[in-house]
Amino acid sequence: MDKKIETFLEWIKTSNRIVFFGGAGVSTESGIPDFRSVDGLYNQKYDYPPETILSHTFFRSHAKEFYKFYRDKMICTDAKPNITHIKLAELEACGKLTGIITQNIDGLHQKAGSKAVYELHGSTLRNYCEKCHQFYPVETIISSKDVPRCEKCGGIIKPDVVLYEEGLDNSTVKNAIYQLTQADMLIIGGTSLSVYPAAGLIDYYQGNRLVLINKSTTPMDSRADLFIQDGLGNVFKNIELD
Numbered sequence: 320m321d322k323k324i325e326t327f328l329e330w331i332k333t334s335n336r337i338v339f340f341g342g343a344g345v346s347t348e349s350g351i352p353d354f355r356s357v358d359g360l361y362n363q364k365y366d367y368p369p370e371t372i373l374s375h376t377f378f379r380s381h382a383k384e385f386y387k388f389y390r391d392k393m394i395c396t397d398a399k400p401n402i403t404h405i406k407l408a409e410l411e412a413c414g415k416l417t418g419i420i421t422q423n424i425d426g427l428h429q430k431a432g433s434k435a436v437y438e439l440h441g442s443t444l445r446n447y448c449e450k451c452h453q454f455y456p457v458e459t460i461i462s463s464k465d466v467p468r469c470e471k472c473g474g475i476i477k478p479d480v481v482l483y484e485e486g487l488d489n490s491t492v493k494n495a496i497y498q499l500t501q502a503d504m505l506i507i508g509g510t511s512l513s514v515y516p517a518a519g520l521i522d523y524y525q526g527n528r529l530v531l532i533n534k535s536t537t538p539m540d541s542r543a544d545l546f547i548q549d550g551l552g553n554v555f556k557n558i559e560l561d
């Protein structure tokens with residue numbers, strides 16, 4: 320077996336407060352595209368780039384067009400958890416992993432059975448009336464036409480997703496930081512770590528078992544105690560728990 324994988328497995332065996340920090344690469348193996356990487360493709364079909372459509376200003380001014388893109392590209396209810404989601408849920412169930420901090424909004428970690436999931440960018444599965452805060456499931460968004468409205472008060476329903484120009488949820492960030500300060504092993508996967516807030520949050524980890532798994536090199540490689548240049552599934556499939 321590859322020496323780096325061996326070290327990875329040995330560290331998992333001897334750690335008890337593992338934290339996983341994941342990005343889009345965790346979900347691409349479930350067929351969910353990283354919209355940032357296919358910008359050009361979407362530009363052919365939409366009048367604005369995804370970064371514009373998914374901004375707070377655009378949601379306020381062009382809610383109908385926002386929802387056209389959002390329904391088409393951001394909601395992926397058919398996607399299933401992959402081997403990485405499943406192994407992470409198993410690590411939590413057997414008491415080794417204390418939390419997952421994710422930049423993804425697809426809810427796949429919870430689908431795999433994970434409980435302690437900190438969703439930095441929210442979730443497409445949760446939606447709220449902006450006026451009365453009535454909760455709506457993703458099905459309401461899918462089945463509605465144009466701009467979904469609250470059946471109680473008529474207010475606009477907004478996904479519980481952090482749009483561009485919006486700040487992160489304070490309590491989610493607080494919990495994520497707490498997890499990182501308590502961790503004895505930190506696994507970072509599927510993110511290039513080139514964008515805020517990922518790079519900044521990672522500094523809260525003070526241990527010496529920082530594992531970075533990514534297909535390509537990232538600006539953080541030199542900070543990692545172990546850098547495995549591979550797909551997440553290829554690495555996580557080696558984890559065997561008794």
Ligand SMILES: [Zn+2]
Pocket residue numbers: 448449450451452453469470471472473474
């Ligand atoms: Zn309402």
